[in-house]
Amino acid sequence: MIAEKAELPAKFKKSQEDAAKVAEAAFARLRAAEAEFYAAREANRLAALVSGGVGHQLGMQIKAIDDELLAGADPRIADYRFEIGNIQGRARLADKGWIEHVEKKEEGLWGRVYFDREWRNNLEDVSSAMTLLDKTKNDLDALALSALSTAEVTAALRKMTDDLIPVLNKLSSMNPPWLDEFDEVRPPNEDGKPAYPYPLDAPQY
Structure with a gap:
């Protein structure tokens, strides 16, 4: 070893x-x-x-x-966007609820007809309005960076107003901004009044 x-x-x-x-x-x-x-x-x-x-x-x-x-860019674009921002603040707080009486009928051949109370709200309308307002702001931002003529900008702004009218009218008849007879941007009309204060096809001076 x-x-x-x-x-x-x-x-x-x-x-x-x-x-x-x-x-x-x-x-x-x-x-x-x-x-x-x-x-x-x-x-x-x-x-x-x-x-x-x-x-x-x-x-x-x-x-x-x-x-x-x-x-x-056409200054009316910034004016219109400013008004849209104001509307957004109001639309965000436009939600409400209410009780609605709904007609109902009991099952069966001789079922009685009665009215029941159901809770309703306008949250879907508020959501639709906010979505369209956001889209409008994005469209305005793109419009400001485009190479459109004054007439084309006017047409685009008028179309935005037309698109907003039915959506905003569901929120206590709110109105969008609009263009007057001189194609200048005007703030929304008072709630409950028509979005346009004059007929668009009327003679313009």
């Missing part, structure tokens, strides 16, 4: 040398991988900066064009 013990270091010398070479190669590979990782991370950071810079330049140029288009 003493002799065997003395021979063990020589027996494992070759294995230890081989293991040391494997460990050295693995360590070198690890160092190379670490160096590549940090180099790749730095390259990614620089690429992100370059990409962000290009995106920023693109956004700034688009914004400059949009600002110029908005500055030259």
Whole structure:
């Protein structure tokens, strides 16, 4: 056993040398991988900066064009949008509920007819109005960035009013903004009064 013990270091010398070479190669590979990782991370950071810079330049140029288009847009678009914003605030608070008497009939051939009370509300009408008002604001934003003539803008605004009338009238007869005989934007008429204060087909002076 003493002799065997003395021979063990020589027996494992070759294995230890081989293991040391494997460990050295693995360590070198690890160092190379670490160096590549940090180099790749730095390259990614620089690429992100370059990409962000290009995106920023693109956004700034688009914004400059949009600002110029908005500055030259028909002022009635901004006036109409202002009125829509006011209407949105009112429409958001226009929900109400009420009790309605509904005629019903009992089952059977000789069932009696009676009236029952049921709870009703206008939440669906409020939701429809808010959706259309949001769409109108988006359409106005797009209109301000378009290249339409004065007549085309007038037609677009009149159509918005026509589309809003039946929806807003369900909310206690609310009215949309409208264009007068001189094609100028006017605030909504008082609730309960017609959306248009004059016949659109009447002679205009």
